[in-house]
Amino acid sequence: xxxxxxxxxxxxxxxxxxxxxxxxxxxxxxxxxxxxxxxxxxxxxxxxxxxxxxxxxxxxxxxxxxxxxxxxxxxxxxxxxxxxxxxxxxxxxxxxxxxxxxxxxxxxxxxxxxxxxxxxxxxxxxxxxxxxxxxxxxxxxxxxxxxxxxxxxxxxxxxxxxxxxxxxxxxxxxxxxxxxxxxxxxxxxxxxxxxxxxxxxxxxxxxxxxxxxxxxxxxxxxxxxxxx
Numbered sequence: 441x442x443x444x445x446x447x448x449x450x451x452x453x454x455x456x457x458x459x460x461x462x463x464x465x466x467x468x469x470x471x472x473x474x475x476x477x478x479x480x481x482x483x484x485x486x487x488x489x490x491x492x493x494x495x496x497x498x499x500x501x502x503x504x505x506x507x508x509x510x511x512x513x514x515x516x517x518x519x520x521x522x523x524x525x526x527x528x529x530x531x532x533x534x535x536x537x538x539x540x541x542x543x544x545x546x547x548x549x550x551x552x553x554x555x556x557x558x559x560x561x562x563x564x565x566x567x568x569x570x571x572x573x574x575x576x577x578x579x580x581x582x583x584x585x586x587x588x589x590x591x592x593x594x595x596x597x598x599x600x601x602x603x604x605x606x607x608x609x610x611x612x613x614x615x616x617x618x619x620x621x622x623x624x625x626x627x628x629x630x631x632x633x634x635x636x637x638x639x640x641x642x643x644x645x646x647x648x649x650x651x652x653x654x655x656x657x658x659x660x661x662x663x664x665x666x667x668x
Contacts, residue, residue, distance in 0.1 A: 441465060441466065441467050442466050442467070442489045442490065442558055443466070443467040443468075443469070443487075443488045443489050443490075444461055444466050444467070444468050444469070444488055444489065444490050444491075444492060444554065445468075445469045445470075445471065445477060445480055445481070445486075445488035445490075445491050445492070446458055446461075446468060446469070446470045446471070446492045447470075447471045447472070447473070447474065447476070447477035447491065447492070447493050447494060447497075447502070447505065448470075448472065448492070448493075448494035448497070448520065449472050449473060449494065449497045449498060450494065451472060453543075454470045454472065455470070456547070457492070457547060457550065458470050460547040460551070461547075461550075461551065461554070464551055466554075469486065469488065472497075473497055473498065473499055473500065474497060474499060474500030474501065474502070474504060474505035474508075475499065475500055477491070477493070477505060478500075478505060478508055478509070481509060481512075481513055481515075482512070487513075487515075488515065489515060489516075489558065489561075490515060490516050490517075490518070490554060490557055490558060490561075491509065491515055491516070491517045491518070492517075492518050492520060492550070492554070493505060493506060493509075493517055493518070493519055493520065493537075494519075494520050494521065495519055495520065495521035495522075495523060495528070495532065496521065496522060496523065502519060502520075502521070502532075503531065503532065503535055506519070506532070506535045506536060506537060507535055507536075509536070510535065510536040510591075510593070514581075514591075514592070514593065514594070515561070515594070516538045516539075516557035516558070516560075516561050516593070516594040516595070517536065517537045517538050517539075517593070518537070518538065518539045518540070518541060518550070518553055518554065518557065519532040519537040519539070519540045519541070520541055520542075520543055520545065520550075521540070521541075521542060521543060522542070522543045523542075526628060526630065529542075529630070529631070530630060530634055533631055533634040533635065533638075534634055534637075534638065536593050536638075537593075538557055538593050538594050538595040538621070539553050539556075539557060539595070539621055539623075539631070540631070541553060552622075552623070553622065553623060555622075556621065556622020556623060557594060557595075557621075557622060559622060560594055560595070560598045560619075560620070560621075560622055561581065561594040561598075569601070569604050569605065571604050571607050571651050571663065571665050572649065572650070572651050572665035572666050573585055573586050573647060573649050573650060573651075574604065574643070574650055574651050574665075576597075576600065576601055576604055578601060581594070581597050582597075583597060583600060585643065585646035585647045585649075585650045586646075586647060586649075588646050588647070590642050590643070590646060591642070592639075592642065593635075595620050595621055595635055596620075596635055596638060596639050596642075598619060598620040599616060599619070599620040599632070599635050599636065599639060600639055600663075602615070602616060602619040602620060603616075603653065603661060603662065603663035604651075604663055606662075606663075607651075607662075607663050607664070607665060608662060608663070608664060608665075609662055610656055610659060610660050610661070610662045611660050611661060611662065612659060612660035613625055613632050613633075613660050613661075615660070616632045616660065616661065617629065617631065617632050620632065620635065632661075636653055636655070636661055639653060640652070640653050649666065651663050651664060651665045651666065652664050652666075
């Protein structure tokens, strides 16, 4: 049974979401500040399968907590924030969130996004996939450039896998959003662009020989083997 951790200083909202998710069959723990949430993540006996993280909290806020999470953990993270400006969404995604939802949100929409992230991070039985020096191991959800393992979030891995399965082909943003984030592309939605930007940086940093992600303005992205 998947385990979810909600970190939110709004105790009433956290309790409401926890109760809703528990009724849907999840095991849910709640913490009310970043430090308490990190303590549960670092403890193997309380470590969740997915993290729902509020942005605005006293003390260590959600963005600082996310930065610390990404140093050691690969689990999917959905950010919740009362700040719905595009720049806030972009900052969260740039720091390694897999998805971002603006408060107030429908519990049913949050549930859909939780299920989508868990589906995309579930182990799959598939052989390795090689694109030049890039090797993907879908069953383990790991990616390597040469012998170096890339540190990828769940959304980044699924995005890279989707592009690698269609190497050289143009994949539109609606398809990538559906495959990597488990939801439909929304108006003014730049989530995939942000994930691609992070992925490009990680590939380039790993090796100049790594495959590159090319863009076609307004159309989508394609993965091309070999250095430019």
